[in-house]
Amino acid sequence: MRKDHRPFWLKRLHRTVMRWRSRHFLEPQFDAVGPYMDAVYPQYVTVHGPNISIGRCATLRSARAYPITLTTWTSADREGRIDIGDHVLISPGTRILSSDHVRIGSNTMIAGEVYISDSDWHDVYDRTSEQDAHSPITLEENVWLGYGVKICKGVTIGRNSVVGAGSVVAKSLPANVIAVGNPARVVRTLDPDRPLRLRSELYADPPALEAEMDKLESYFLRGNSFFGWLRALVAPTRRD
Template sequence: MRKNYTPYLFSQLQDRWNTFYIQHFFRKHFDRLGREPLVVKPASVEIFGSQIEAGDCLHMISDNARPIRLTSWADKKSSGRIRIGDYCLISPGTTITSAVSIDIGKNCMFATDCYLSDSDWHGLYNRLRPFRCSKPIVIKDNVWIGHGAKVGKGVTIGENSVVAAGAIVVNDVPDNVVVGGNPAVVIKQLNPKRKMLKREFMFQQEGAFQQQQEELVRLALEGNTVFSWIRSIFFPRFSG
């Protein structure tokens, strides 16, 4: 089966429930969550701990098989903190875990299965608890972290920079570069004078992005009937 046979009316009902769930349940897991969050399968997102904040127009694409995980750990002396700026995108399977602080700027994008942790969680010699093995992470504005990339403790990634898929970042990354490899090194320079479209461009008019997405869904599901939907569930067949 290559087509989504869901009737548009059913899709609308799902969207209304999703919006209700985000506002009345999902939002309460954050210390602060800005306006117009768009979260796919919000019930699958795993959020643990306090001091977790996100700005306006957060876009999260989660899934039961690949949930997004945001975790801040606390002990008697300190507590982790996660701050996510406006207009950020977080894709399935991404894990962000903090023992001290992880600060993420505006317009940042995280592809599938990214991993950020500001702690090693166990010392080389004291393996009973995290002791002197945690340092803050700073992700500056408009950073793009590719599929499966990992960012370790104490790292600062500069503005507009890109971390290639599968990279392991253990050292600071300057502004306007592409890094890749293990450990990640600079493989390309970006032109800081060249105009760059950022995610915030999609949200210049309040509600416009959601309306555009609804129109795309309507066009994709146009003509679907309840009968064809039920048939696709119980009697799926190849659709060329």
């Protein structure tokens, strides 16, 4: 359907159930998790392995067809680690895998179907072993990864930098640049005279933000009724 026919109270109930599900099933899977996590459909976020942490006001946008997967791998000599900062956005279909260490700085935005892996998982000559085919990844604060970006082992992406959709980052990128392509290369430098607004500003007062969002949703869903929602589910028309 092109419209949300739910009455406001039903949408709030759905959000309450999702938050309970997140607290009860998802949050205990992390070694550490900050307050005010917002996980849409937390049943489609999977966390495998130890040493996975996430900061405050994280936004996880998963979907049935595009789950979010965070995975660490344990070997005889080390354990992988994933550390995600505050106010980070992770979009549907993102996969983050670590056999070494993946660090994601605060205020980072990760678009859909991004793949981040700090290991090749198999040696070039010994296909039965990882050997030394691993190296840590660091995304510094306020990085923005476009749709379908792939980040390879050993990469550091500098503060505020943007990586265009579909790019493959095989070598480190400096701060304050825009990079695109396969392999990704710098095509522009950010204007140092223009201020950057961070996600942390949006989430400075989470309860106040939620109250404001409730007001907006109540306005946009005004006039919706329970029976109108049921009718749209079983007998939709072009107006729906």
